[in-house]
Amino acid sequence: NAGVMQNPRHLVRRRGQEARLRCSPMKGHSHVYWYRQLPEEGLKFMVYLQKENIIDESGMPKERFSAEFPKEGPSILRIQQVVRGDSAAYFCASSPRGTSGNNEQFFGPGTRLTVL
Amino acid sequence: GDSVTQMEGPVTLSEEAFLTINCTYTATGYPSLFWYVQYPGEGLQLLLKATKADDKGSNKGFEATYRKETTSFHLEKGSVQVSDSAVYFCALSDSDDYKLSFGAGTTVTVRA
Numbered sequence: 594n595a596g597v598m599q600n601p602r603h604l605v606r607r608r609g610q611e612a613r614l615r616c617s618p619m620k621g622h623s624h625v626y627w628y629r630q631l632p633e634e635g636l637k638f639m640v641y642l643q644k645e646n647i648i649d650e651s652g653m654p655k656e657r658f659s660a661e662f663p664k665e666g667p668s669i670l671r672i673q674q675v676v677r678g679d680s681a682a683y684f685c686a687s688s689p690r691g692t693s694g695n696n697e698q699f700f701g702p703g704t705r706l707t708v709l
Numbered sequence: 710g711d712s713v714t715q716m717e718g719p720v721t722l723s724e725e726a727f728l729t730i731n732c733t734y735t736a737t738g739y740p741s742l743f744w745y746v747q748y749p750g751e752g753l754q755l756l757l758k759a760t761k762a763d764d765k766g767s768n769k770g771f772e773a774t775y776r777k778e779t780t781s782f783h784l785e786k787g788s789v790q791v792s793d794s795a796v797y798f799c800a801l802s803d804s805d806d807y808k809l810s811f812g813a814g815t816t817v818t819v820r821a
Contacts, residue, residue, distance in 0.1 A: 596752065597752060599752075624807075626807065626809075628809070628811075630811075633813060634813055635713060635798065635800075635810070635811035635812045635813045635814065636753075636798070636800075636809070636811040637810075637811075638808040638809065638810070641807055641808075649807075649808075652808075684752070684753065686753075688807075697755050698755075698807075698809065699752075700745070700752035700753035700754070701752045702750065702751055702752045703752065
């Protein structure tokens with residue numbers, strides 16, 4: 594059973610461009626979470642999605658960031674008009690169920706975004 | 710809000726040395742506590758967890774005890790191997806909450 598897949602692993606963008614990060618959850622998992630790790634900091638929760646629904650986006654910046662998890666295909670984290678402060682590692686995790694922190698989240702290897 | 714503070718790295722050890730990584734937390738409720746490990750080029754993997762006070766999580770020779778009185782969850786291993794070289798993250802989630810809060814991570818390098 595393949596683990597959580599993220600691509601690309603490394604992404605370089607110039608200021609003002611768009612960044613699209615993809616996450617394919619583990620087989621059988623319908624809950625996806627995105628986290629961001631800024632340099633020298635811990636991972637911070639951004640958004641929690643189920644198929645076709647955003648459950649909690651309280652950790653997402655209000656502007657330029659959006660996320661989706663369509664019925665078919667991977668979850669996408671989109672960052673429009675990137676700025677240097679968006680440079681970070683973005684991790685995706687998935688779980689078979691959503692609620693309760695006791696439910697293990699399985700993490701992907703992350704996408705490292707560099708904004709020039 | 711919830712937060713996790715863990716020992717800064719990097720930490721370099723010789724094989725068979727004793728490893729301790731300190732982790733303390735701040736939470737409003739009764740959180741579950743976790744240690745995750747990230748090997749080079751891979752995603753984070755759950756190493757061990759504890760869900761209530763005085764619980765001890767253990768896996769692969771690593772142990773951590775949930776200490777409510779000191780709000781700590783220190784990771785220990787008695788004899789490390791080169792294969793233990795990785796980044797270790799302490800994390801918590803409040804009860805019934807799917808949001809994990811992580812520490813900044815501690816890079817551990819074990820030399821033969």
